[in-house]
Structures are given as structure tokens and as C-alpha cells.
Amino acid sequence: MAANAVATFGANAPGEAMADTLKTHSTPTILNWQTLANSTLAWRTLSFLLVFAIWELGSLTGFSIAFPRASEVSLAIWHMLMSGELAIAYADSLPPLLTGLTITVFGGVIIGVSIGLARGAEWFLMPLLVILQTAPVSAIIPMLTYVYGISDTSKVVAIVILGLPLVALNSYKGIQATNKSLLEMSRSFLLSRADTIRLVILPSARKMIFAGLRLGVSGAFIGIVLAELLITPTGIGDLITYNRSIARYDKMFAAIVSILALAAITLSLLQWVEDRLFGVGSKE
Amino acid sequence: MGRRPVVWRGVKGMKDATMTPSTLHDLDVILKTEDIGVEYENGTVALDGVSLDIPEGQLTALLGPSGCGKTTLLKVIAGLVTPNRGTVTVRDTAIDGPGRDRALVFQDFALLPWATVLDNVAFGLRASGVPRKVRHETARHYISEVGLSGFEDKYPHELSGGMRQRTGLARALCVQSDILMMDEPFSAVDEQMRRKLQEDLLELLKVERKTVIFVTHSIEEAVYLADQVVILSGRPGKIASIVRPDIDRKGDVDVIRRQPHYVELVDEIWGSLRRYVE
Numbered sequence: 001m002a003a004n005a006v007a008t009f010g011a012n013a014p015g016e017a018m019a020d021t022l023k024t025h026s027t028p029t030i031l032n033w034q035t036l037a038n039s040t041l042a043w044r045t046l047s048f049l050l051v052f053a054i055w056e057l058g059s060l061t062g063f064s065i066a067f068p069r070a071s072e073v074s075l076a077i078w079h080m081l082m083s084g085e086l087a088i089a090y091a092d093s094l095p096p097l098l099t100g101l102t103i104t105v106f107g108g109v110i111i112g113v114s115i116g117l118a119r120g121a122e123w124f125l126m127p128l129l130v131i132l133q134t135a136p137v138s139a140i141i142p143m144l145t146y147v148y149g150i151s152d153t154s155k156v157v158a159i160v161i162l163g164l165p166l167v168a169l170n171s172y173k174g175i176q177a178t179n180k181s182l183l184e185m186s187r188s189f190l191l192s193r194a195d196t197i198r199l200v201i202l203p204s205a206r207k208m209i210f211a212g213l214r215l216g217v218s219g220a221f222i223g224i225v226l227a228e229l230l231i232t233p234t235g236i237g238d239l240i241t242y243n244r245s246i247a248r249y250d251k252m253f254a255a256i257v258s259i260l261a262l263a264a265i266t267l268s269l270l271q272w273v274e275d276r277l278f279g280v281g282s283k284e
Numbered sequence: 285m286g287r288r289p290v291v292w293r294g295v296k297g298m299k300d301a302t303m304t305p306s307t308l309h310d311l312d313v314i315l316k317t318e319d320i321g322v323e324y325e326n327g328t329v330a331l332d333g334v335s336l337d338i339p340e341g342q343l344t345a346l347l348g349p350s351g352c353g354k355t356t357l358l359k360v361i362a363g364l365v366t367p368n369r370g371t372v373t374v375r376d377t378a379i380d381g382p383g384r385d386r387a388l389v390f391q392d393f394a395l396l397p398w399a400t401v402l403d404n405v406a407f408g409l410r411a412s413g414v415p416r417k418v419r420h421e422t423a424r425h426y427i428s429e430v431g432l433s434g435f436e437d438k439y440p441h442e443l444s445g446g447m448r449q450r451t452g453l454a455r456a457l458c459v460q461s462d463i464l465m466m467d468e469p470f471s472a473v474d475e476q477m478r479r480k481l482q483e484d485l486l487e488l489l490k491v492e493r494k495t496v497i498f499v500t501h502s503i504e505e506a507v508y509l510a511d512q513v514v515i516l517s518g519r520p521g522k523i524a525s526i527v528r529p530d531i532d533r534k535g536d537v538d539v540i541r542r543q544p545h546y547v548e549l550v551d552e553i554w555g556s557l558r559r560y561v562e
């Protein structure tokens with residue numbers, strides 16, 4: 001076979017040396033500072049402990065009675081978990097939150113991607129999204145009561161208004177930012193439009209889409225809290241307002257911490273989904 | 285994989301490897317551009333009346349000052365840019381877009397950053413409908429042919445410029461088109477690597493029967509590699525002249541590069557190009 005006689009195109013290229021350097025990054029066998037420093041869990045625990053300590057020390061100076069110690073808040077969380085207070089509040093907050101998040105995540109991506117792909121839709125939807133993203137949308141949340149009353153619908157709408165534009169805009173930008181040269185390359189290799197979207201455009205927009213999703217999820221949590229503080233005094237928002245009114249600041253902070261924790265968990269879940277879909281630390 | 289017999293440059297009807305025809309009439313023209321005119325939307329006239337014959341099985345170099353329309357001409361031939369006037373015909377059939385008969389190696393490599401070398405190379409066959417296994421087999425074959433064996437699972441950002449270039453080349457070879465186009469194929473690498481890649485390309489083309497059209501800024505490269513050097517003048521891009529170097533490529537590379545004929549040609553082309561640069 002003539003193929004075997006082929007010049008091995010650049011067999012002694014500098015490339016070989018590189019292969020070796022790539023391999024030298026072997027992992028050490030014993031647990032040392034290096035591996036510990038690389039572990040995100042270790043870093044997270046450390047930063048959590050640091051915040052906790054600063055909070056504890058800071059409130060010990062007693063600069064405000066409305067600022068309970070971290071340990072008091074932890075205790076309050078424990079009591080509220082046991083008494084079922086948190087469970088009751090979340091029974092009210094979770095259903096609209098889940099509905100709103102679902103619409104934000106899927107609706108946002110679908111709308112953003114569609115606008116990015118279909119040139120025609122751009123002029124129609126973009127101004128609306130930009131206004132929703134930049135305007136102080138929280139100001140119009142009280143007005144939702146006029147339309148939807150004191151209902152879960154109001155909460156869902158508040159969530160979607162605050163979250164979806166961020167997801168849609170970032171998805172749109174991600175699609176638009178697709179490298180022109182990659183598109184040309186796909187065309188030159190006769191790739192169908194559907195395959196180009198699936199194999200080139202979406203993977204290249206993925207980082208932006210997930211960045212938008214993270215912002216959108218944060219927005220959604222702001223939405224649910226605002227809605228419950230401003231329009232429908234129920235659920236977790238009510239727990240915050242009520243405990244403030246009776247000066248139980250430890251419980252008020254406990255409620256706030258619980259919703260922050262939930263938001264953090266949701267964001268980690270998002271990260272997990274991204275890793276599952278594209279492989280952990282998938283390459284640049 | 286079955287291979288065709290090794291014939292120097294695979295020129296039809298030529299048995300003697302040392303024979304180089306000096307007139308176009310002896311050769312079959314595989315691709316023809318006729319009176320190509322390209323005006324971009326912003327009013328830039330990139331090409332104005334470019335008519336060119338590409339002989340089958342030979343290397344054609346497009347040479348000219350920066351901005352004279354070399355990339356544009358290559359993209360017109362690739363079917364990526366539709367000219368405002370004129371036609372491109374491959375074996376007497378007018379093209380209307382990219383086709384299986386032509387493959388392009390991109391100047392900026394255009395590799396998918398999230399895909400491995402193997403997937404990037406196999407990507408060229410994505411649209412051909414062959415099953416994944418066959419795609420990967422073919423890809424592996426060409427990866428080894430360009431000397432990248434062992435790097436199948438690396439990502440583009442783990443590769444040097446020269447290796448990315450080879451990846452792009454392997455992807456273009458994968459589709460087994462008759463015409464291979466390269467836009468400044470060796471511009472992203474240092475001089476040493478450039479020489480090496482040039483040699484490798486010539487070696488590779490002894491096995492792969494291809495018609496090659498490549499863009500270059502380097503007169504030496506054009507004269508050394510090409511059977512036909514097309515010199516373009518800028519604004520708007522036109523063909524200034526066509527030179528057929530007729531270099532005897534047998535023997536030592538350094539000896540070839542010191543041939544009086546070679547040196548003369550380089551000087552001559554430089555002389556004619558200088559007029560357009562000034």
C-alpha cells in the first residue's frame with residue numbers, strides 16, 4: 001500500500017515535545033496543599049466559614065440590634081425548620097417559583113435563540129427585551145396586582161419579568177457572537193442549517209446562554225421575594241415582613257438566609273446540568 | 285484503504301516524473317473562472333474581470349499585495365462568495381455554492397474549539413451521510429497522513445499553530461475532493477516550520493492526487509511550490525500576469541533554492557509586484 005510510504009507529515013515536528021509536557025501534569029498520590037487548593041469544596045467551605053466568622057464578630061460589636069449574630073440566625077433556622085414555619089412558607093412560595101423558573105429558563109432560551117437565528121424577529125422583540133432588562137422593573141411589580149390580583153399568577157409574572165429578559169438577551173447575544181469563520185467553514189463542508197445550529201451555533205453560544213441562565217435564575221429569586229414583599233404578603237416574603245414587624249430579627253435573617261441558600265442550590269444545579277450536558281470543564 | 289498509484293503530481297497522461305509541461309494546452313483544465321467581478325456591500329470592488337484556468341493535478345499560487353482580493357477569489361471559487369458577475373466552472377459545470385469537488389483550508393483554521401482533533405477532522409464528513417465509525421476511520425487515516433497521530437484527543441487550544449494548520453488540512457483532505465484550496469496555509473508558523481510544512485505538502489501531494497490552489501504572500505513560496513503563479517494587482521483585483529516557474533524539484537531543497545532559474549524568477553516576480561505596491 002502506497003499509503004504506508006507516505007511521508008509522515010511532520011513526524012519530527014516540535015509537536016512531540018509538547019505531548020510530553022502535557023503528560024507531566026500527573027496528580028500527586030498523597031493529599032497535599034496542592035490538591036486541597038484545587039478542590040472547590042474546600043474553597044467554598046473556607047469562604048463560608050470566613051463570612052460566618054466576620055458576621056459573628058461584626059455583630060458582637062453590637063452596632064445595631066437589628067443585626068443578630070450569625071450563631072443566633074443559625075439557631076433560628078434550626079428552630080424554624082423543626083417547627084415547620086419554613087415548610088409552611090415554602091409551600092406558598094415554591095409552586096409559583098418553580099413555575100416562574102421553568103418559564104424563565106425554557107422560555108428565555110427559546111425566545112433568545114429564535115431571535116438570534118431568525119433575523120426577522122429581531123426588530124420585533126429586541127426593544128421590548130432591552131427595555132425590560134434596563135428599566136427599573138421592580139417599580140412596576142406593585143401594578144401587577146391590578147391585573148392579576150393577589151395571586152400566584154402575580155408572583156409568576158414578577159419572576160418572569162425579572163428573569164426571562166436576561167436569559168433571552170444573553171442567549172441572543174451568544175447566538176449572534178458565533179464565529180463567522182466557523183459558519184463559513186460549515187457552509188463549505190455542506191452542513192445543513194439544522195446541523196449547523198446543532199453542531200456549531202448552539203455549542204458556541206453555550207457559555208453565554210448559561211451565563212444568562214445564571215443571571216436569570218438570580219433575577220427570578222429577586223422576583224419572587226419582591227412579589228411577596230410588595231404585593232402578596234404570603235410565603236417567604238411574608239415570613240420576612242412579619243418577623244421584622246415583631247422585631248424577631250434572628251428569624252427575619254433566617255428567612256433571608258434560607259432563600260439565599262435555595263438560590264445557591266439552584267445555581268449549583270444549573271452548573272451540574274451544564275457539566276452533565278457538556279462534560280466537566282469542557283474545553284474552551 | 286485502496287490508493288491510486290503514485291504519479292508525480294498526478295497529472296493526466298504524464299508518466300515521466302521529471303517532465304513538466306510549459307504550455308497550458310498540454311493539460312486538462314479542471315476549473316475555470318470567467319470574468320469574475322465582486323463588489324462588496326460597502327462598495328469595495330474586490331475583483332474586476334478575473335479569468336483564470338486551473339490545470340488539473342497542478343499547484344496554482346495566487347500572489348499579490350495585501351487587499352488585492354486573493355481571499356475573495358478563493359472564496360468565489362469555494363462557492364462561499366457569490367460574484368456579481370462571471371462564472372466559475374468545474375469540469376464545464378457552473379458552480380452555485382460550495383460543493384464536494386472543492387475543499388478549503390481556512391487561513392484562521394476555523395476549528396471547533398470545543399471539539400477534539402479527531403472530531404474536528406471528521407467534521408468535514410458530517411454532511412456526507414457516512415456513519416460515525418467510518419467518519420472516524422477516515423479521519424484517523426488523514427490525521428496520520430498529516431503527521432498528527434497521537435493527537436486525536438487533543439483540543440485545538442492544546443496545539444501549536446502548525447498543528448492546527450495540519451488539523452485544518454486533514455479535515456479538508458477527509459472529504460477527498462479533487463480540488464484543495466488553501467488560504468495562506470503557512471503564514472501562522474515560523475520560517476523553520478514553514479519550510480517543513482512546504483516539504484511535507486509536496487510529499488503528501490505525491491500520494492494525494494489533487495489540484496491545489498493556494499494563496500500566499502511569499503514570492504519564494506509561490507515559485508518553490510507552484511506550477512503556475514498567478515500575480516494579482518490590487519484595487520480592483522485583476523490578473524497582472526501568470527508565470528509558470530518550471531522548477532526542477534529533484535534533489536536537495538537548498539540546491540533547488542539556489543538554482544539560478546529560481547532566483548531569477550523570484551527577482552522577476554518581485555520586480556513586477558513592486559509596481560503594484562508602489
Ligand SMILES: Nc1ncnc2c1ncn2[C@@H]1O[C@H](COP(=O)(O)OP(=O)(O)OP(=O)(O)O)[C@@H](O)[C@H]1O
Nearest residue numbers: 324325326328330349350351352353354355356357
Ligand atoms: N466582507 C467584506 N466586506 C467588505 N469589504 C471586504 C470584505 N472582505 C474583503 N473586503 C475588501 O475587499 C478587498 C479584498 O480583500 P481580500 O480579503 O480578498 O484581500 P486579500 O488579497 O486576501 O488580502 P490579504 O493579503 O491582506 O489577506 C479589500 O480591500 C478588503 O478590504
Ligand SMILES: [Mg+2]
Nearest residue numbers: 354355356467
Ligand atoms: Mg487574505
